[in-house]
Amino acid sequence: MAGLVVRGRADRPKTHTLTIPRHKERSMTVSRTVELEGHIIDSGMMGTCFGVVMDMGGEFEVEEFEVGRTKHAETYCRMRVTADTEEDLRAILHELNQQGATVTDPRDATLEAAPEDGVVPVDFYSTTNHPTVVRVDGEWLPVEDVEMDCALVVDRSGETPRVHTTVLNAIEAGDLVVTGDTGIRVDPPERPRNGTGSFGFMQGGVSSERPSASLIEEIADEMRAVNEDDGTVLAVCGPAIVHSGGRNALADLVRTGYVDALSAGNGFAVHDLERDLYGTSLGVDTESLEHPRKGHKHHIYTISEIVRLGGIEAAVSEGVVSEGVMFECLENDIPYVLAGSIRDDGPLPDTITDAIEAQDAIREQAQDADLVLMLSTLLHSVAVGNCLPSTTKTVCVDINPATVTQLLDRGSAQAIGLVTDIGTFLPMLRDELLE
Template identity: 70%
Template sequence: MTSTRTVELEGHIIDSGMMQQAMGIVMDLGGDFDIEEFDVGRQKHNTSYCRMTVSADDDDIQEILHELNQIGANLTSTADAHVERAPADQVVPVGFYSTTNHPTDVRYDGEWIPVEDIEMDCAIVVEETDDGARAYTKVLNSIDEDDLVVTDDTGIRVKPPERPRDASGPFGFMQGGISSERPSESLIGDIADALKETKKEGGNVLVVAGPALIHSGGGDALARLIREGYVDMISAGNGFATHDIERGLYGTSLGMDMETMEHPRKGHKHHIYTISEVIRAGGIEEAVEEGLITEGIMYECVKNDASYVLAGSIRDDGPLPDTITDAIEAQNAIREQAHQADMVLMLSTLLHSVAVGNCLSSTTKTVCVDINPATVTQLLDRGSSQAIGMVTDIGTFVPTLAEKVLDEPDE
């Protein structure tokens, strides 16, 4: 049998490509569509509206509706969301709704409820409180028995953020995807302006950084941004912190002298000596307090109450006492930072960028900088569609950014 449903699309649905995507989804999955109403915004600031009926075999209609929901084409039905109790800890009901990272509302008991802490690939749990119902995301390993979990796509409204048509609005300056040929100086200036605006509005800035930032000589500039209050949180790995501290203790990063670019005798052992000394002190904060660590990024984090999460991996030396070696615990710590962030700078770290990107809402300003364009491409492919990329040397980017934020007067 054939089923028919009606969906609505609203916003800048033409220039954003949403209209084309919706039609493509229906046709690719074996359905048909009919445009019932189409109002086109005729000015740049005007939005457009489309009401579309979708028809398909009963076996295909749910898949089509789900894919349409993911891009923001929502059912016109005002029915409440379907909910079921979780049968056991870490077990969701069959057919549970898997979230996007876009702002999402759930209709429950006749009311639309915004979903808190939205991120991709989670379940939505509804909880009844004295002040009314609330909805929030949970990763699967956090599901408790009897949690009220949302299933299928009924009563769910997804609202993808839209790129502005012109160069105005948040990150309008970065439209056009990933390129190494656009003028770096002006782009870094725009990122600096966005960073200053975020802090002016009381927002939190998270930096996701890899060891290449230290090796390339960008450590001092990032430390300065932390000291001056422009970076609130650091998300990194054991290697990043180790080489930052190694530089302060020995003047080397991964055994290479940061001034002469030479490899001193026994330099290859400096990183393990560094880890040993921090372990002896009891941790990074203790090493700062006793005067072992006197400079660098981790020093400024401790001195300026900038939180840091060091997530471990199977290849870590040591590791440092502050490194979280339990993968689930590390995920939860990263998730907590991500939910607090209003702007994220991802600096030369592919795996960490993807991990943090998975926890971010699509409304979070996200800039990914790497010498390898594949890093940004993979981040986008994993669903972090809000990320904008800049292909350049991180050792040039961070000092230039710090200069524009701290040394150039506001216009």
């Protein structure tokens, strides 16, 4: 049995001894000491770390445990982790690192030059989307442009070193890539005892049925705050916005400055433009729900007309397109990225058909966003979500509960979701903001 001393930070003289059974008794040969600090009990971090060690065949002994005894106080845990071999211990420490544990005797990160363009060292560190710092030359440096599934590159070209994430295809020969887990600290989201509000750590959860007026008010308040701070609200849009009748409400939000950037696929732009040119979306009149003759051809006619004119901007400047979301983006200098896919008709001249180029454009948008509205598009929202730090506030809206759940589970520390018709949500949000 391993002894555990519990010290309440608000009352250090009081001590209690608890016992924790070890995973199993056997001879161990290597060990390291790690620390956890923060709201590690409320967030489940401590229990998760205990489970990681045992599930991976190691053992742990808690050497010190100081419990924060007020709502704002943090908890501290130091434990020794042991394993059969260095390789086993390294694997355990890697998983603990992803949960926010750090070794007590930090060393500089290990750097290895990339052997050639697009090739990283074998043991490169694969990033999470959580805030991360790396120890270089004895100093802890924050990682710039935090993003999951990237490599960490140390840039020594300036007066002081910098650390930034780099996607694997952008690695250049000679780049100093961080390998292993030494000298890396990850700060995953916590759940403090006093977490309040819809944007607290998953506090909003998934709201089903009709949109909650109070929840929409919370989202509107956040959009106002971002607007007042000259921040960026990024709208990730699917064609269902047009099909369901939410197009005009979104256009109003763009026109009035509550949406600062737009990310979508070719389909969204096509149906938005089709609605202006023919009064239909996918050949259906969104107001009368009638199917005009040859309506099923309207989307391809729209693409042909925009191509003939030379693009969306030309169509707007010549007065062919006079309303809608894309119109408002151009009229109000709102940047947009249209990323193509294998399913696209046309596509429009404005659509980026190179997948790597589209990823880079989306990545630039995502890193600049303070609040992201994911509006009825699973695949495009996943693409944007992959580029977001876990600290970016996110709103996910879709009629499919599985879509909302999947988007919320992508690691954001501040996310809320609504299972509802986007054609109902957007007008309610518009009214809350404008009326």
